[in-house]
Amino acid sequence: MKISELFGKGHPLFSFEVYPPKTEAGAATLQRTLAELTDLAPAFVSVTYGAAGSTRDRTVELVSRVQHEHGLLAMAHLTGIASGRAEMAALVARLVDAGIENLILLRGDPPAGVDNFVPPADSFAHASDLVAFIRQRYGDRLCLAGAGYPEGHPQCRDLALDMQHLATKVRAGVDFIITQIFFNNRFYFDFVARARAAGITVPIIPGIMPITDVAQIQRMTKMCGASVPAVLRAELERRRSDAVAVTQLGVAQATAQCVDLLLGGAPGVHFYTLNQSPATRMILTVLKARL
Numbered sequence: 001m002k003i004s005e006l007f008g009k010g011h012p013l014f015s016f017e018v019y020p021p022k023t024e025a026g027a028a029t030l031q032r033t034l035a036e037l038t039d040l041a042p043a044f045v046s047v048t049y050g051a052a053g054s055t056r057d058r059t060v061e062l063v064s065r066v067q068h069e070h071g072l073l074a075m076a077h078l079t080g081i082a083s084g085r086a087e088m089a090a091l092v093a094r095l096v097d098a099g100i101e102n103l104i105l106l107r108g109d110p111p112a113g114v115d116n117f118v119p120p121a122d123s124f125a126h127a128s129d130l131v132a133f134i135r136q137r138y139g140d141r142l143c144l145a146g147a148g149y150p151e152g153h154p155q156c157r158d159l160a161l162d163m164q165h166l167a168t169k170v171r172a173g174v175d176f177i178i179t180q181i182f183f184n185n186r187f188y189f190d191f192v193a194r195a196r197a198a199g200i201t202v203p204i205i206p207g208i209m210p211i212t213d214v215a216q217i218q219r220m221t222k223m224c225g226a227s228v229p230a231v232l233r234a235e236l237e238r239r240r241s242d243a244v245a246v247t248q249l250g251v252a253q254a255t256a257q258c259v260d261l262l263l264g265g266a267p268g269v270h271f272y273t274l275n276q277s278p279a280t281r282m283i284l285t286v287l288k289a290r291l
């Protein structure tokens, strides 16, 4: 089934992002997490693609397992920066053969720590090129998603220009957008208003990451350019050495964000789970009890 068929049915879509684990311990944690999150009946589960394709086979294997063993609708992430056209065509054919009909198509970033990264000559410079390539080969057979940045992409802080690039990507064939994380809903609502003004009509799902670790969130926000409100930052600092207190604050913050987003018309929430279930479970339990 295509995720695009699930929108507009009168209930919000809750979905989860997981990543392919590197170790046996990580695999065991993910197995437990998927079992626990399955109870929450997500609309879909997405599986990330390591920087520059470093998890290619593990992404294909995990996304098929999520769909066939766990019985959940699965979406594969793919990045175009490090793959040539023939390689990408073969990879998508593998996913389609495995019954995957939903892809989120990204540009990706050069691998961390590699200064002289040279992409293959026929790789995809922008996510929109990858979207056009797959659309041309598969028509409407696949549901294609793309990424959006409520605070602007770190390489394009001109919000108007970044929005023009997003509109180009959507015109190339994107069915819905999932946003980068943000901690102030004003960014999401402004982003949706600017997208609508730019002629983008597809659903825009907010991406939410419950904070459970201060150092981790500092690393991630530095990388992706999301800002943490000063009040939240100060309170996290106060709790830094108390993991339970950090999670309590993170869950309270994310729950309040989700309630406000859904009341404000967001079509659902995509949770960046980092392969852990407790925080997402707590938030979703509260949301489901309210809805």
Ligand SMILES: Cc1cc2nc3c(=O)[nH]c(=O)nc-3n(C[C@H](O)[C@H](O)[C@H](O)COP(=O)(O)OP(=O)(O)OC[C@H]3O[C@@H](n4cnc5c(N)ncnc54)[C@H](O)[C@@H]3O)c2cc1C
Binding pocket: 047, 048, 049, 050, 051, 052, 077, 078, 079, 104, 105, 106, 107, 108, 109, 125, 126, 127, 128, 146, 147, 148, 153, 154, 155, 156, 161, 162, 165, 166, 168, 169, 178, 179, 180, 181, 207
């Ligand atoms: C929901 C989500 C999921 C993600 N999943 C993964 C993952 O699984 N693996 C991974 O490695 N990374 C992932 N990322 C990170 C993503 O790869 C990076 O943010 C990357 O820097 C940009 O990818 P993009 O698809 O948004 O690129 P693009 O849409 O190509 O945009 C990238 C930059 O190029 C600019 N741009 C776009 N089109 C043009 C144009 N025609 N001319 C000039 N400039 C242009 C944009 O304004 C922006 O600054 C994810 C991000 C999000 C939000």
